[in-house]
Amino acid sequence: MSLLSHEFFNLHQEDEFQNIEGSDEDKTMTDKFNGRLETPLSNVKVEHNPFRDQSLQYKPMPQAPVYSMQPPVVSTDTKNTLTTTTESNNPFENYNSKTTNSTAKPETTSPSTTNPFPFYSQTPAHGKASTKDVSDHELLIPLVTDIEFFADDLGDVYSKVNDVPHVIESSSSLLRQILEGRFLDIHNRLPRRSDVNNVIECLVFEAKRSGRTRKVFNRFAVLDNDNAKIIAIDLANSNGEAIIIDRNDWTVTSDHKIDFVRHPHMRELEHPDPSGSLLELSELLGVSDAESSLLFAWLACAMRTDMARPILMLHGSPGSGKSTRAKMLRDLLDPSVVFDMFPKKADELPLLMHSKAIPLFDNVGNHLSDDQSNTLCMACTGGSLSKRKLYSNRDMITLPFQRAVIMTAVNNPITASDLIDRSLIIRFERIKIRATDESLTARYLSRKSHILGGLLNIIPKALEIEKTLKINNLPRLAHFAKFGYAVSEALANGFTGDRFLAELRLSQQGSLLESVADDPLPGLIYDYVSQVQVDHVPMKVFFEDLMAYAKVCSIDPKKLPAAPNSMSRKINSMTHIFEEFGWLVSIDRGLGNVSVVTFNKA
Incomplete structure (x- = not known):
């Protein structure tokens, strides 16, 4: 109530x-x-x-007091002291402030001997002009006059600071720390973070509007200088040094104009020893000459960002040393403290690869999804991923990725035909005589500069050989095969280009056979077409004949396609496998729009 x-x-x-x-x-x-x-x-x-x-009972609230805006009333007493009286109804006013004796000394607060927050003190530094009436935004502007902002070809903005040996992403916390440090040195306090962000945003906007663009590189760079290839490798040290390789020689210098970006996970690459030999790596890895020729070619191509580089898959039983070998190969060219887990979602792969020159995924599972396989194919030949920057708007970011990827697994998870063609798959057996990880790592670190120098000694010779090299019937990833041929020729010591190509084909054929080891259809078709000529045969007739031949070979028909159309799709997905083993397959449309199949000996 x-x-x-x-x-x-x-x-x-x-x-x-x-x-x-x-x-x-x-x-x-x-x-x-x-x-x-x-x-x-x-x-x-x-x-x-x-x-x-x-x-x-309910009563209306009293009317709010009206505060007078008139100046205070000043009166003079007999003692010639001034008393200030303020007529005010303000209930929050201190009653002691209504009457103030001007003869009394104002209360003063002595400064604290120890300021717990010296960085945020508003007191200017000794001997410097007060900046009380100047905003932090205005004080920051003179501190960025020597910083150059520019965009790359994708619109991402970077900055070049004079005393920093590499370029910095505009969104990086390092750039903000540099500006805050400069501000602290002058004004003895930190600026407001909002003002720092506003200054950077203004400079980023101006860089995009001006159209200043330059190429930015992550660890490796390939440049064309008068139709001559120049390869550069960032040592990631405080001097800004890089390895510059051309057809004549290689050198280490800080006098270069290449814009390298660095990420927190990157570590310094030590100076190479020109007297070293790449053959020392074979002994440390414990690999055969055939495996060495493939691994040496992959290492030489890993720094070639201008070409498609195959996915290096090292697999084998536990204790085969695949992870140790993978870490050595990566550390030789791109030392890092990060070893990533292979993500379950395919769209996370570009995010992990973006900041790494040689991504390493250790202990990958037994199966790759179609999306994961397709993303790895793009990492080999080059691609990009577009994602929304924020879920609250439609702004998109583009992540390009073309990397030299290393993966390890117990069982080879690469079964998709397209990814097999873009992979270099090497199987290792279990090591019988093992050395401790500490001793093996110590041996590697002691010889690392020698091995790197030996690799660099090969690259100029390989570049010169590649210039005039002509090879017929190159396999998939022809550029890798061609440069690998040149690397083997430059190695000498029993390594030849023809031997490299033979080992590469054997590796690819073994991977293809392994991918269809549980499928009886390829072997059944190979035996059938080797005995019976198949030339423009209707797919329905070919299906019925093949099923009859399967009964003769005691093959369970449940393991084969159940209809001619499914048989056609299956054969179409295996054409590259038959081609690798000497059969050219074509499926066309004949009279009456009937599907016909042809097998010809290559």
Whole structure:
């Protein structure tokens, strides 16, 4: 019941109680209830009943005080002291402030001997002009005049600071730390983070609007200088040094104009020893000459960002040393503290690869999804991923990725035909005589500069050989095969280009056979077409003949396609396998739009 109805309740409550007492049934119930009470109900008087207390009735709020905007009234007493009186109804005003004696000394607060927050103190540094009336935004502007902002070909903005040996991403926390450090050195405090961000955003906008673009590289760079290839490798040291390789020689210098970007996970690459030999790596890895020729070619191509580089898959049983070998190969060219887990979602792969020149995924599972296989194919030949920058808007970011990827697994997870053609798959057997990881790592670190120098000694010779090299019938990833041929020729010591190509084809054929080891169809077709000529045969007839031949060979028909159309799709996905083993396959449309198949010996 609301307070507004109290009056009505008070006027009528006596009549209501009289009516209740007039009912015999209700009177009997009241008597029984009163009998259980020490004091009868009719004699009880409730004090402070909120429904009867008139002081709690609704009253309008008093009018808010109106504060006078007039100046205070000043009066002079007999002692010639000034008393200031302020006529004000402000309830929050301190009563001591209404009367102030001007002769009294104002209270002063002595500065603290130890400031717990010196960086955020607003007191200017000793001997420097006060910046009390100048915003942090204005104070930051003179500190960025020597920083150059520019965009790359994708619109990402970078900055070049004079005392930093590499370019910095505009979104990086390092750039903000540099500006805050400069501000602290001058003004003895840190600037507001919002002002720092505003200054950077203004410079980023100006860089995009000006159209200043330059190429930015991550660890490796390949440049064309008068139709001559120049390969550069960032040593990632404080001097900004890089290895510069051309057809004549290689050198280490800091006098270059190449814009390298660095990421927190990157580590410094030590100076190479020109007297070293690449053959020392074979002994450390414990690999055969055939495996060495493939691995040496892959290492030489890993720094070639201008070409498609195959996915290096090292697999074998536990204890085969695949992870140790993979870490050595990566550390030789791109030392890092990060070894990534292979992500379950395919769209996370470009994010992991973006900041790494040689991504390493250790202990990959037994199966790759179609999306994962397709993404790895793009990492080999080159591609990019577009994602929304924020879920609250439609802005997109583009992540290009073409990397020399290393993967390890117990069982080879690469089964998709397209990815097999773009992979270099090497199987290792379990090591019988093992060395401790500590001793093996110590041996590698002691010889690392020699091995790197030996690799660099090969590259100029390979570049010169590649210039005039012509090879017929190159396999998939022809550029890799051609440069690998040149690397083997430059190695000498029993390594030849023809031997490299032979080992490369054997490796690819073994991988293809392994991918269809559980499928009886390729072997059944190979045996059938080797005995029967198949030339423009309707797919339905070919299907029926092949099923009859499967019974002769005691092959379970449940493991084969169940219809001619599914047989056609299956054969179409295996054409590269048959081609690798000497059969050219074509599926066309004949008379009456009937599907016909042809097998010709290559």
